Amino acid sequence: MFKTVDKEYLKPSVGIGVIGYAFMGHIHSNAYSKMRYTFPEVSLYPELIAAAGRNEEKVSAFAAEFGFKGYYTDWNELIADPDVEIVDNCSADPNHFASTLEALKQGKHVICEKPLGLDLKECEALVEASQYSGSKHMTCFNYRFIPAARLARDLINAGRIGRIYHIRACYYQSPGYDPAASAEKVWYCRPERVGIMQGIGSHVIDLSRFLVGEIKSVGGLSRTFNTNRRMADGSSIRVKKDELNIATVEFESGAIGTLESSGISVGYRNRNEFEIFGTKGSLKFSLEDLNHLDVCIPEEQSADIAGYTRVSVTEPFHPLQCLYLPRGHNQGWEYGHVHALRHFLDCVANDTTVEPYGATLIDGYRVQKIMDCLFEASETEKRINIRYK
Ligand SMILES: NC(=O)c1ccc[n+]([C@@H]2O[C@H](COP(=O)([O-])OP(=O)(O)OC[C@H]3O[C@@H](n4cnc5c(N)ncnc54)[C@H](O)[C@@H]3O)[C@@H](O)[C@H]2O)c1
Incomplete structure (x- = not known):
């Protein structure tokens, strides 16, 4: 007899928006997808709200494959989406600065792939913006x-x-x-x-x-x-x-x-x-x-x-x-990202510091x-x- 699953055990969730659907977009989205069954003790589970990328055909296929609710072709709209609480910036290096800055300005929690910026000036401006945003932030140094x-x-x-x-x-x-x-x-x-x-x-x-x-x-x-x-x-x-x-x-x-x-x-x-x-x-x-x-x-x-x-x-x-x-039974390379993102979710859920374990x-x-x-x-x-x- 078919019985519906008991969803009582499912923990509160946090909305995730991923910018970029290439290598890192895949790796981070894969990590979020694993979270619910990999760590029963995580205090907040990721809900994949939206992916963003410029190529509609590619970003819509990516969003569908990973089970995002939807997608945007403009990252500004993803950041402005009220259901997106964590902006995960997996876009190309030249796009890190503008989109991470916007996420911080809007008070969103933000994860940015390395390198944080193209140069020191960009990195300094992002650190300054993070001091006013009141949100959690992580540079993705997964090793x-x-x-x-x-x-x-x-x-x-x-x-x-x-x-x-x-x-x-x-x-x-x-x-x-x-x-x-x-x-x-x-x-x-x-x-x-x-x-x-x-x-x-x-x-x-x-x-x-x-x-x-x-x-x-x-x-x-x-x-x-x-x-x-x-x-x-x-x-x-x-x-x-x-x-x-x-x-x-x-x-x-x-x-x-x-x-x-x-x-x-x-x-x-x-x-x-x-x-x-x-x-x-x-x-x-x-x-x-x-x-x-x-x-x-x-x-x-x-x-x-x-x-x-x-x-x-x-x-x-x-x-x-x-x-x-x-x-x-060995873990693979992608688990560095799984653990990094799990750590960030815990920090958001429990209002704990990303450092010293996270960057x-x-x-x-x-x-x-x-x-x-x-x-x-x-x-x-x-x-x-x-x-x-
Ligand atoms: N931590 C790691 O292990 C690791 C490994 C590889 C790459 N990276 C970093 O991750 C980031 C992504 O690298 P990658 O190899 O996945 O892909 P990539 O550097 O080829 O970036 C391409 C992605 O960025 C998106 N993008 C670029 N400009 C955009 C814009 N204006 N708006 C929206 N999306 C835009 C593209 O649509 C595409 O999905 C880079 O910063 C790279 O340095 C980190």
């Missing part, structure tokens, strides 16, 4: 929410790695390594895209701050090796976007490190990794094996087996687990400041002491 990265932070904060001496972190991709690759195939050469530093280096910088603390000075080199690229139609374009960045940084704690980002590292599709060395132990993580954290804490090990232990970060007592995945717009601004200082260091061949506003 903070990979369980192994969170475990690394928990171990550091519990003092088990000791005082940190050194971090080595990198984000390597390879779309541009071949000088003959056409500009259309190299994402950072496309006009709507930023360079490698803002595109993926921003993640490394944010993650190193999340793990080791604030960065106080930076030196280093930034390079574009392939300054001309041919287009598929045979014409050629001049490329000004950076391809490879190597920063030497000093943290407020006294720790030092190297942070690298590259779009020309042949062999690597998406290698995001860090190693951290402290007075008591060390940690090692690679996104290519994202359910594991390598941990070495000699004083917690017997001498005969001292060295790295590969920890499967999938136990129920580990941070950021999903109740329906038993131990040893706010202030973090988005600080990461931009560090990136600007690295470019300056490269141009002037000097170390730059960073002064944050």
